[in-house]
Amino acid sequence: MTKLYCGELTDKQIEDISINATQATAMISKGDYTTDYNPQDYYSGYAYGDAQLWIELNERIKKISDFQEYNSKIVENTIRYQNSLDNQYLINVNQLIEKKYQNRKVSGLYNNDGFADLFDYHFSSSLLLILLLLGVCSSYTTEKENSMTLMLRTCKSGGICTSTFKCIAMVIYSFIINLCFSLCDLFMFFICYRFNGYTQPIYSISGYENSPVVSSVLSVIVLCFFMRWLCLCTLGSIVLLLSKIANKTYYVFIGSILLLALLMVASTVGTNLLGNYLNCFNPINLILPSKHFKEFNFIKIGNIPLITYTANIIGVFLIFTICTLLNCFDLRRTK
Structure with a gap:
Protein backbone atom coordinates (compact mmCIF):
# COMPACT_ATOMS: atom_id res chain seq x y z
CA MET A 1 0.00 0.00 0.00
CA THR A 2 2.85 2.36 0.82
CA LYS A 3 4.48 1.65 -2.55
CA LEU A 4 1.15 2.18 -4.32
CA TYR A 5 0.70 5.72 -2.93
CA CYS A 6 4.38 6.68 -2.57
CA GLY A 7 5.49 9.89 -4.26
CA GLU A 8 3.61 12.91 -5.57
CA LEU A 9 -0.12 12.44 -4.95
CA THR A 10 -2.88 13.24 -7.43
CA ASP A 11 -6.35 14.45 -6.48
CA LYS A 12 -7.73 11.05 -7.52
CA GLN A 13 -5.38 9.21 -5.13
CA ILE A 14 -6.23 11.57 -2.28
CA GLU A 15 -9.93 10.99 -2.90
CA ASP A 16 -9.46 7.19 -2.97
CA ILE A 17 -7.58 7.26 0.34
CA SER A 18 -10.27 9.43 1.96
CA ILE A 19 -13.10 7.13 0.79
CA ASN A 20 -11.31 3.97 1.93
CA ALA A 21 -10.47 5.55 5.30
CA THR A 22 -14.12 6.52 5.84
CA GLN A 23 -15.24 2.99 5.00
CA ALA A 24 -12.55 1.52 7.26
CA THR A 25 -13.62 3.70 10.20
CA ALA A 26 -17.25 2.65 9.77
CA MET A 27 -16.24 -1.01 9.50
CA ILE A 28 -14.19 -0.92 12.72
CA SER A 29 -16.90 0.94 14.65
CA LYS A 30 -19.49 -1.68 13.63
CA GLY A 31 -17.12 -4.62 14.07
CA ASP A 32 -18.28 -5.88 10.70
CA TYR A 33 -15.12 -7.53 9.38
CA THR A 34 -13.63 -10.98 9.06
CA THR A 35 -10.65 -12.15 11.10
CA ASP A 36 -9.52 -14.73 8.56
CA TYR A 37 -6.09 -14.42 6.99
CA ASN A 38 -6.49 -13.51 3.30
CA PRO A 39 -3.37 -12.13 1.58
CA GLN A 40 -5.12 -12.13 -1.79
CA ASP A 41 -7.67 -9.45 -0.85
CA TYR A 42 -5.83 -7.51 1.85
CA TYR A 43 -2.43 -5.84 1.75
CA SER A 44 -1.69 -6.79 5.36
CA GLY A 45 -3.47 -10.14 5.12
CA TYR A 46 -6.26 -9.06 7.46
CA ALA A 47 -9.27 -6.77 7.06
CA TYR A 48 -8.58 -4.98 10.35
CA GLY A 49 -4.93 -4.41 9.42
CA ASP A 50 -5.89 -2.85 6.09
CA ALA A 51 -8.46 -0.64 7.82
CA GLN A 52 -5.79 0.73 10.15
CA LEU A 53 -3.49 1.34 7.18
CA TRP A 54 -6.16 3.33 5.34
CA ILE A 55 -6.88 5.42 8.43
CA GLU A 56 -3.17 6.07 8.98
CA LEU A 57 -2.68 7.07 5.34
CA ASN A 58 -5.62 9.46 5.54
CA GLU A 59 -4.21 11.08 8.68
CA ARG A 60 -0.89 11.62 6.93
CA ILE A 61 -2.68 13.16 3.94
CA LYS A 62 -4.53 15.56 6.25
CA LYS A 63 -1.27 16.49 7.94
CA ILE A 64 0.34 17.23 4.57
CA SER A 65 -2.61 19.35 3.42
CA ASP A 66 -2.59 21.33 6.68
CA PHE A 67 1.18 21.87 6.61
CA GLN A 68 1.23 24.71 4.08
CA GLU A 69 -1.62 26.50 5.87
CA TYR A 70 0.26 26.13 9.18
CA ASN A 71 3.39 27.76 7.73
CA SER A 72 1.38 30.51 6.02
CA LYS A 73 -0.10 31.48 9.38
CA ILE A 74 3.37 31.61 10.91
CA VAL A 75 4.56 33.95 8.15
CA GLU A 76 1.45 36.16 8.41
CA ASN A 77 1.78 36.46 12.20
CA THR A 78 5.49 37.19 11.86
CA ILE A 79 4.90 40.00 9.36
CA ARG A 80 2.09 41.47 11.48
CA TYR A 81 4.23 41.37 14.63
CA GLN A 82 7.27 42.72 12.79
CA ASN A 83 5.43 45.87 11.68
CA SER A 84 4.80 46.82 15.32
CA LEU A 85 8.43 46.50 16.44
CA ASP A 86 11.06 49.16 16.94
CA ASN A 87 13.84 46.84 18.19
CA GLN A 88 16.28 46.03 15.38
CA TYR A 89 17.23 42.63 16.78
CA LEU A 90 13.59 41.50 17.04
CA ILE A 91 12.98 42.80 13.53
CA ASN A 92 15.92 40.71 12.28
CA VAL A 93 14.58 37.66 14.13
CA ASN A 94 11.18 37.99 12.50
CA GLN A 95 12.73 38.54 9.09
CA LEU A 96 14.75 35.35 9.54
CA ILE A 97 11.64 33.39 10.55
CA GLU A 98 9.73 34.79 7.59
CA LYS A 99 12.54 33.82 5.21
CA LYS A 100 12.80 30.27 6.54
CA TYR A 101 9.06 29.50 6.72
CA GLN A 102 7.68 31.10 3.58
CA ASN A 103 6.83 28.86 0.61
CA ARG A 104 7.17 25.67 2.63
CA LYS A 105 5.06 22.82 1.34
CA VAL A 106 4.99 19.02 1.25
CA SER A 107 3.36 17.64 -1.87
CA GLY A 108 4.08 13.92 -1.64
CA LEU A 109 3.75 10.88 0.58
CA TYR A 110 6.99 9.08 1.37
CA ASN A 111 8.25 6.48 3.78
CA ASN A 112 10.68 8.82 5.50
Whole structure:
Protein backbone atom coordinates (compact mmCIF):
# COMPACT_ATOMS: atom_id res chain seq x y z
CA MET A 1 0.00 0.00 0.00
CA THR A 2 2.85 2.36 0.82
CA LYS A 3 4.48 1.65 -2.55
CA LEU A 4 1.15 2.18 -4.32
CA TYR A 5 0.70 5.72 -2.93
CA CYS A 6 4.38 6.68 -2.57
CA GLY A 7 5.49 9.89 -4.26
CA GLU A 8 3.61 12.91 -5.57
CA LEU A 9 -0.12 12.44 -4.95
CA THR A 10 -2.88 13.24 -7.43
CA ASP A 11 -6.35 14.45 -6.48
CA LYS A 12 -7.73 11.05 -7.52
CA GLN A 13 -5.38 9.21 -5.13
CA ILE A 14 -6.23 11.57 -2.28
CA GLU A 15 -9.93 10.99 -2.90
CA ASP A 16 -9.46 7.19 -2.97
CA ILE A 17 -7.58 7.26 0.34
CA SER A 18 -10.27 9.43 1.96
CA ILE A 19 -13.10 7.13 0.79
CA ASN A 20 -11.31 3.97 1.93
CA ALA A 21 -10.47 5.55 5.30
CA THR A 22 -14.12 6.52 5.84
CA GLN A 23 -15.24 2.99 5.00
CA ALA A 24 -12.55 1.52 7.26
CA THR A 25 -13.62 3.70 10.20
CA ALA A 26 -17.25 2.65 9.77
CA MET A 27 -16.24 -1.01 9.50
CA ILE A 28 -14.19 -0.92 12.72
CA SER A 29 -16.90 0.94 14.65
CA LYS A 30 -19.49 -1.68 13.63
CA GLY A 31 -17.12 -4.62 14.07
CA ASP A 32 -18.28 -5.88 10.70
CA TYR A 33 -15.12 -7.53 9.38
CA THR A 34 -13.63 -10.98 9.06
CA THR A 35 -10.65 -12.15 11.10
CA ASP A 36 -9.52 -14.73 8.56
CA TYR A 37 -6.09 -14.42 6.99
CA ASN A 38 -6.49 -13.51 3.30
CA PRO A 39 -3.37 -12.13 1.58
CA GLN A 40 -5.12 -12.13 -1.79
CA ASP A 41 -7.67 -9.45 -0.85
CA TYR A 42 -5.83 -7.51 1.85
CA TYR A 43 -2.43 -5.84 1.75
CA SER A 44 -1.69 -6.79 5.36
CA GLY A 45 -3.47 -10.14 5.12
CA TYR A 46 -6.26 -9.06 7.46
CA ALA A 47 -9.27 -6.77 7.06
CA TYR A 48 -8.58 -4.98 10.35
CA GLY A 49 -4.93 -4.41 9.42
CA ASP A 50 -5.89 -2.85 6.09
CA ALA A 51 -8.46 -0.64 7.82
CA GLN A 52 -5.79 0.73 10.15
CA LEU A 53 -3.49 1.34 7.18
CA TRP A 54 -6.16 3.33 5.34
CA ILE A 55 -6.88 5.42 8.43
CA GLU A 56 -3.17 6.07 8.98
CA LEU A 57 -2.68 7.07 5.34
CA ASN A 58 -5.62 9.46 5.54
CA GLU A 59 -4.21 11.08 8.68
CA ARG A 60 -0.89 11.62 6.93
CA ILE A 61 -2.68 13.16 3.94
CA LYS A 62 -4.53 15.56 6.25
CA LYS A 63 -1.27 16.49 7.94
CA ILE A 64 0.34 17.23 4.57
CA SER A 65 -2.61 19.35 3.42
CA ASP A 66 -2.59 21.33 6.68
CA PHE A 67 1.18 21.87 6.61
CA GLN A 68 1.23 24.71 4.08
CA GLU A 69 -1.62 26.50 5.87
CA TYR A 70 0.26 26.13 9.18
CA ASN A 71 3.39 27.76 7.73
CA SER A 72 1.38 30.51 6.02
CA LYS A 73 -0.10 31.48 9.38
CA ILE A 74 3.37 31.61 10.91
CA VAL A 75 4.56 33.95 8.15
CA GLU A 76 1.45 36.16 8.41
CA ASN A 77 1.78 36.46 12.20
CA THR A 78 5.49 37.19 11.86
CA ILE A 79 4.90 40.00 9.36
CA ARG A 80 2.09 41.47 11.48
CA TYR A 81 4.23 41.37 14.63
CA GLN A 82 7.27 42.72 12.79
CA ASN A 83 5.43 45.87 11.68
CA SER A 84 4.80 46.82 15.32
CA LEU A 85 8.43 46.50 16.44
CA ASP A 86 11.06 49.16 16.94
CA ASN A 87 13.84 46.84 18.19
CA GLN A 88 16.28 46.03 15.38
CA TYR A 89 17.23 42.63 16.78
CA LEU A 90 13.59 41.50 17.04
CA ILE A 91 12.98 42.80 13.53
CA ASN A 92 15.92 40.71 12.28
CA VAL A 93 14.58 37.66 14.13
CA ASN A 94 11.18 37.99 12.50
CA GLN A 95 12.73 38.54 9.09
CA LEU A 96 14.75 35.35 9.54
CA ILE A 97 11.64 33.39 10.55
CA GLU A 98 9.73 34.79 7.59
CA LYS A 99 12.54 33.82 5.21
CA LYS A 100 12.80 30.27 6.54
CA TYR A 101 9.06 29.50 6.72
CA GLN A 102 7.68 31.10 3.58
CA ASN A 103 6.83 28.86 0.61
CA ARG A 104 7.17 25.67 2.63
CA LYS A 105 5.06 22.82 1.34
CA VAL A 106 4.99 19.02 1.25
CA SER A 107 3.36 17.64 -1.87
CA GLY A 108 4.08 13.92 -1.64
CA LEU A 109 3.75 10.88 0.58
CA TYR A 110 6.99 9.08 1.37
CA ASN A 111 8.25 6.48 3.78
CA ASN A 112 10.68 8.82 5.50
CA ASP A 113 10.02 8.27 9.22
CA GLY A 114 13.20 6.20 9.42
CA PHE A 115 15.29 9.33 8.83
CA ALA A 116 14.18 10.68 12.21
CA ASP A 117 15.57 7.57 13.91
CA LEU A 118 18.76 7.88 11.86
CA PHE A 119 19.30 11.44 13.10
CA ASP A 120 18.62 10.30 16.69
CA TYR A 121 21.13 7.43 16.45
CA HIS A 122 24.34 8.24 18.34
CA PHE A 123 25.90 4.85 19.15
CA SER A 124 28.23 4.95 16.14
CA SER A 125 29.41 8.41 17.23
CA SER A 126 30.42 6.95 20.60
CA LEU A 127 32.44 4.26 18.83
CA LEU A 128 34.06 6.90 16.64
CA LEU A 129 35.17 8.89 19.69
CA ILE A 130 36.78 5.76 21.16
CA LEU A 131 38.58 4.97 17.88
CA LEU A 132 39.75 8.58 17.68
CA LEU A 133 41.31 8.43 21.14
CA LEU A 134 42.97 5.09 20.47
CA GLY A 135 44.41 6.32 17.19
CA VAL A 136 45.63 9.77 18.27
CA CYS A 137 46.46 9.76 21.98
CA SER A 138 49.94 8.22 21.52
CA SER A 139 51.00 10.53 18.68
CA TYR A 140 53.71 12.34 20.68
CA THR A 141 54.07 10.26 23.83
CA THR A 142 55.45 7.26 21.91
CA GLU A 143 58.32 9.43 20.66
CA LYS A 144 59.03 10.62 24.20
CA GLU A 145 58.94 7.10 25.61
CA ASN A 146 61.36 5.90 22.87
CA SER A 147 63.61 8.99 23.12
CA MET A 148 62.88 9.99 19.53
CA THR A 149 62.05 13.65 20.29
CA LEU A 150 65.66 14.88 20.43
CA MET A 151 66.54 12.99 17.27
CA LEU A 152 63.69 14.63 15.38
CA ARG A 153 64.79 18.06 16.52
CA THR A 154 68.29 17.49 15.10
CA CYS A 155 66.80 16.98 11.63
CA LYS A 156 66.30 19.94 9.33
CA SER A 157 62.65 21.08 9.78
CA GLY A 158 62.00 17.74 11.47
CA GLY A 159 59.83 19.13 14.24
CA ILE A 160 57.69 21.33 12.01
CA CYS A 161 57.22 18.65 9.34
CA THR A 162 56.37 16.00 11.92
CA SER A 163 53.77 18.22 13.55
CA THR A 164 52.21 19.13 10.20
CA PHE A 165 52.03 15.55 8.99
CA LYS A 166 50.56 14.38 12.27
CA CYS A 167 47.79 16.95 11.98
CA ILE A 168 47.15 15.93 8.38
CA ALA A 169 47.17 12.24 9.31
CA MET A 170 44.69 12.89 12.12
CA VAL A 171 42.32 14.70 9.74
CA ILE A 172 42.55 11.90 7.15
CA TYR A 173 42.09 9.23 9.82
CA SER A 174 39.01 11.05 11.13
CA PHE A 175 37.58 11.30 7.62
CA ILE A 176 38.08 7.59 6.88
CA ILE A 177 36.52 6.24 10.08
CA ASN A 178 33.68 8.75 9.84
CA LEU A 179 32.97 7.76 6.22
CA CYS A 180 32.96 4.04 7.06
CA PHE A 181 30.61 4.43 10.03
CA SER A 182 28.32 6.88 8.21
CA LEU A 183 27.90 4.53 5.24
CA CYS A 184 27.26 1.58 7.58
CA ASP A 185 24.64 3.57 9.52
CA LEU A 186 22.86 4.64 6.33
CA PHE A 187 22.95 1.12 4.89
CA MET A 188 21.66 -0.57 8.07
CA PHE A 189 18.84 1.95 8.54
CA PHE A 190 17.86 1.55 4.89
CA ILE A 191 17.71 -2.23 5.35
CA CYS A 192 15.51 -1.82 8.45
CA TYR A 193 13.20 0.98 7.23
CA ARG A 194 13.40 0.92 3.43
CA PHE A 195 12.94 4.69 3.53
CA ASN A 196 12.73 6.93 0.49
CA GLY A 197 12.18 10.61 -0.24
CA TYR A 198 15.83 11.68 -0.10
CA THR A 199 15.06 14.72 -2.25
CA GLN A 200 12.19 15.89 -0.05
CA PRO A 201 12.80 18.78 2.39
CA ILE A 202 13.75 17.78 5.91
CA TYR A 203 10.63 19.44 7.34
CA SER A 204 8.58 16.70 5.63
CA ILE A 205 9.82 14.29 8.32
CA SER A 206 7.57 13.88 11.34
CA GLY A 207 9.05 15.83 14.26
CA TYR A 208 11.09 18.14 12.03
CA GLU A 209 8.28 20.43 10.87
CA ASN A 210 9.91 23.44 12.60
CA SER A 211 13.42 22.73 11.35
CA PRO A 212 15.50 25.84 10.51
CA VAL A 213 16.87 23.96 7.49
CA VAL A 214 15.01 24.06 4.18
CA SER A 215 17.36 21.69 2.32
CA SER A 216 16.61 18.15 1.22
CA VAL A 217 17.04 15.15 3.48
CA LEU A 218 20.07 14.02 1.47
CA SER A 219 21.69 17.45 1.88
CA VAL A 220 21.16 17.29 5.64
CA ILE A 221 22.70 13.79 5.77
CA VAL A 222 25.79 15.15 3.97
CA LEU A 223 25.85 18.16 6.33
CA CYS A 224 25.69 15.82 9.35
CA PHE A 225 28.65 13.89 7.93
CA PHE A 226 30.81 17.01 7.69
CA MET A 227 29.66 18.26 11.09
CA ARG A 228 30.71 14.97 12.69
CA TRP A 229 34.01 15.11 10.81
CA LEU A 230 34.66 18.62 12.16
CA CYS A 231 33.85 17.33 15.65
CA LEU A 232 36.38 14.49 15.29
CA CYS A 233 39.06 16.78 13.85
CA THR A 234 38.62 19.30 16.68
CA LEU A 235 38.74 16.67 19.41
CA GLY A 236 41.69 15.06 17.64
CA SER A 237 43.62 18.33 17.61
CA ILE A 238 42.94 18.75 21.34
CA VAL A 239 44.16 15.21 22.02
CA LEU A 240 47.31 15.98 19.98
CA LEU A 241 47.99 18.92 22.28
CA LEU A 242 47.50 16.71 25.34
CA SER A 243 49.85 14.14 23.84
CA LYS A 244 52.45 16.83 23.29
CA ILE A 245 52.23 18.03 26.91
CA ALA A 246 52.06 14.65 28.68
CA ASN A 247 54.87 12.12 28.96
CA LYS A 248 52.79 8.95 29.16
CA THR A 249 50.10 7.67 26.85
CA TYR A 250 47.74 6.66 29.64
CA TYR A 251 47.86 10.23 30.99
CA VAL A 252 46.61 11.45 27.62
CA PHE A 253 43.92 8.76 27.45
CA ILE A 254 42.61 9.50 30.94
CA GLY A 255 42.68 13.26 30.32
CA SER A 256 40.82 12.79 27.03
CA ILE A 257 38.14 10.65 28.66
CA LEU A 258 37.62 13.29 31.35
CA LEU A 259 37.42 16.02 28.70
CA LEU A 260 34.81 14.07 26.71
CA ALA A 261 32.76 13.48 29.85
CA LEU A 262 32.89 17.21 30.67
CA LEU A 263 31.82 18.17 27.15
CA MET A 264 28.94 15.69 27.19
CA VAL A 265 27.69 17.00 30.52
CA ALA A 266 27.99 20.60 29.28
CA SER A 267 26.01 19.70 26.15
CA THR A 268 23.22 18.26 28.29
CA VAL A 269 22.94 20.76 31.15
CA GLY A 270 24.06 23.98 29.43
CA THR A 271 20.58 25.23 28.55
CA ASN A 272 20.64 28.74 30.03
CA LEU A 273 21.81 31.84 28.16
CA LEU A 274 25.47 31.47 29.14
CA GLY A 275 25.35 27.72 28.46
CA ASN A 276 23.97 28.32 24.97
CA TYR A 277 26.87 30.60 24.13
CA LEU A 278 29.47 28.21 25.59
CA ASN A 279 27.93 25.27 23.74
CA CYS A 280 28.65 27.04 20.47
CA PHE A 281 32.27 25.98 21.10
CA ASN A 282 31.34 22.44 22.18
CA PRO A 283 32.27 19.91 19.45
CA ILE A 284 30.00 17.23 20.97
CA ASN A 285 26.94 19.21 19.85
CA LEU A 286 27.96 18.65 16.23
CA ILE A 287 27.22 14.92 16.50
CA LEU A 288 23.68 15.59 17.76
CA PRO A 289 21.76 16.56 14.59
CA SER A 290 18.34 16.24 16.21
CA LYS A 291 19.37 18.94 18.68
CA HIS A 292 20.00 21.39 15.84
CA PHE A 293 17.47 20.43 13.19
CA LYS A 294 14.26 19.68 15.09
CA GLU A 295 13.51 23.15 16.41
CA PHE A 296 14.14 26.67 15.19
CA ASN A 297 16.74 27.92 17.69
CA PHE A 298 19.16 30.81 17.40
CA ILE A 299 21.50 32.90 19.54
CA LYS A 300 22.06 36.64 19.62
CA ILE A 301 25.28 38.03 18.15
CA GLY A 302 24.91 41.80 18.37
CA ASN A 303 21.74 42.52 16.40
CA ILE A 304 22.13 39.36 14.33
CA PRO A 305 20.16 36.18 15.18
CA LEU A 306 22.47 33.28 14.29
CA ILE A 307 20.98 29.80 13.92
CA THR A 308 22.51 27.50 16.52
CA TYR A 309 24.02 24.91 14.20
CA THR A 310 25.72 27.67 12.17
CA ALA A 311 27.11 29.24 15.35
CA ASN A 312 28.25 25.79 16.54
CA ILE A 313 30.10 25.10 13.28
CA ILE A 314 31.83 28.50 13.38
CA GLY A 315 32.77 28.16 17.07
CA VAL A 316 34.13 24.62 16.76
CA PHE A 317 36.05 25.44 13.58
CA LEU A 318 37.67 28.32 15.49
CA ILE A 319 38.75 25.90 18.24
CA PHE A 320 40.12 23.49 15.64
CA THR A 321 42.12 26.27 13.96
CA ILE A 322 43.60 27.49 17.25
CA CYS A 323 44.59 23.99 18.38
CA THR A 324 46.19 23.20 15.01
CA LEU A 325 48.22 26.42 15.11
CA LEU A 326 49.30 25.70 18.68
CA ASN A 327 50.59 22.31 17.60
CA CYS A 328 52.83 23.91 14.97
CA PHE A 329 53.79 26.89 17.14
CA ASP A 330 55.07 24.74 20.00
CA LEU A 331 57.28 22.66 17.76
CA ARG A 332 58.73 25.67 16.00
CA ARG A 333 59.63 27.18 19.34
CA THR A 334 61.32 23.99 20.56
CA LYS A 335 63.08 23.16 17.31
